[in-house]
Amino acid sequence: xxxxxxxxxxxxxxxxxxxxxxxxxxxxxxxxxxxxxxxxxxxxxxxxxxxxxxxxxxxxxxxxxxxxxxxxxxxxxxxxxxxxxxxxxxxxxxxxxxxxxxxxxxxxxxxxxxxxxxxxxxxxxxxxxxxxxxxxxxxxxxxxxxxxxxxxxxxxxxxxxxxxxxxxxxxxxxxxxxxxxxxxxxxxxxxxxxxxxxxxxxxxxxxxxxxxxxxxxxxxxxxxxxxxxxxxxxxxxxxxxxxxxxxxxxxxxxxxxxxxxxxxxxxxxxxxxxxxxxxxxxxxxxxxxxxxxxxxxxxxxxxxxxxxxxxxxxxxxxxxxxxxxxxxxxxxxxxxxxx
Ligand SMILES: *Cc1c(COP(=O)(O)O)cnc(C)c1O
Numbered sequence: 001x002x003x004x005x006x007x008x009x010x011x012x013x014x015x016x017x018x019x020x021x022x023x024x025x026x027x028x029x030x031x032x033x034x035x036x037x038x039x040x041x042x043x044x045x046x047x048x049x050x051x052x053x054x055x056x057x058x059x060x061x062x063x064x065x066x067x068x069x070x071x072x073x074x075x076x077x078x079x080x081x082x083x084x085x086x087x088x089x090x091x092x093x094x095x096x097x098x099x100x101x102x103x104x105x106x107x108x109x110x111x112x113x114x115x116x117x118x119x120x121x122x123x124x125x126x127x128x129x130x131x132x133x134x135x136x137x138x139x140x141x142x143x144x145x146x147x148x149x150x151x152x153x154x155x156x157x158x159x160x161x162x163x164x165x166x167x168x169x170x171x172x173x174x175x176x177x178x179x180x181x182x183x184x185x186x187x188x189x190x191x192x193x194x195x196x197x198x199x200x201x202x203x204x205x206x207x208x209x210x211x212x213x214x215x216x217x218x219x220x221x222x223x224x225x226x227x228x229x230x231x232x233x234x235x236x237x238x239x240x241x242x243x244x245x246x247x248x249x250x251x252x253x254x255x256x257x258x259x260x261x262x263x264x265x266x267x268x269x270x271x272x273x274x275x276x277x278x279x280x281x282x283x284x285x286x287x288x289x290x291x292x293x294x295x296x297x298x299x300x301x302x303x304x305x306x307x308x309x310x311x312x313x314x315x316x317x318x319x320x321x322x323x324x325x326x327x328x329x330x331x332x333x334x335x336x337x338x339x
Contacts, residue, residue, distance in 0.1 A: 008120040011154030018150050020110035022103040026093050026144035036110050049131030049141040054186040056130040057086035060284045062122035063108045065115050066326030071108060071338040074324045076101045078246045086182040091140040092129050103148045108338045114152045121154040156286045161309045163292030164204035166220055169194040172211040180241030210239055217268040220281035224248040227276035228312045238265040247282040254319050270296055278310030279303045288317045
């Protein structure tokens with residue numbers, strides 16, 4: 001595919017087949033040396049554990065075009081480390097950090113023409129590990145595949161950020177000591193029905209409460225929650241079943257170091273939403289989605305405004321996206337240049 005058919009201003013978040021993807025196979029206790037391939041179809045055993053028992057995990061990160069034409073990866077070491085933790089939780093072999101980052105770099109370079117121009121989105125990278133090989137019993141797979149593919153994606157909000165409304169779900173996405181902190185497909189399978197129900201009721205997505213007491217906010221769809229208090233505090237849930245997002249981690253660090261805020265990882269009681277003057281959901285795909293209101297027991301709790309973005313949310317957004325696209329100086333180690 002050529003990039004001439006891509007309208008950079010119309011890019012959304014849809015699968016587009018790009019030229020090359022990285023593929024490595026684990027067999028007899030080790031990863032092979034890995035190759036770039038044009039084939040976007042995997043040929044795997046019908047007995048693969050990924051198909052039957054959910055033995056798989058994934059990552060998501062973006063490559064950004066800078067004003068000078070160079071390309072930034074944002075904190076890929078953090079994605080590598082998180083994928084290692086996900087693999088450990090599901091008894092899959094881990095991919096070393098240097099192999100992970102090198103695979104991402106190779107995929108970006110091989111698909112360079114698909115990296116959108118500065119400010120027009122990014123090249124989204126999707127690394128994943130799946131259990132493969134002939135098998136039928138419930139056990140870890142005899143073979144694994146590690147792959148990274150790439151698709152160009154647009155800016156999430158065309159024409160600026162806009163608040164969205166969310167609905168508290170009565171479903172759980174993960175169990176208290178389950179796999180909530182691992183980036184695994186099973187959590188997403190569990191979120192499809194609640195997500196669809198929230199969307200049917202005209203909300204952007206479902207919000208999940210803590211699975212033990214159902215009194216505290218944990219996740220906003222497939223993104224992390226944060227709230228801003230009038231006392232200049234950045235608050236985000238602390239729980240063993242929250243996915244430790246890299247956007248969230250970065251916002252916590254920026255809130256403290258650049259905005260002089262107090263960062264609190266703690267309980268976010270659904271009965272005490274009044275303490276927040278702004279709220280948002282954060283993650284690689286959407287960056288920051290400001291939360292206009294949250295519906296709970298038939299009542300909509302409104303934060304800053306249903307239409308306007310709060311000033312602190314806007315500052316955090318500008319700082320983070322500025323760093324990612326090379327316009328704002330990054331904290332040491334956050335940016336890895338592709339070329
Ligand atoms: C990936 C993910 C996030 C966000 O993580 P980032 O590293 O910021 O992209 C948040 N919640 C869930 C459930 C996720 O899967």
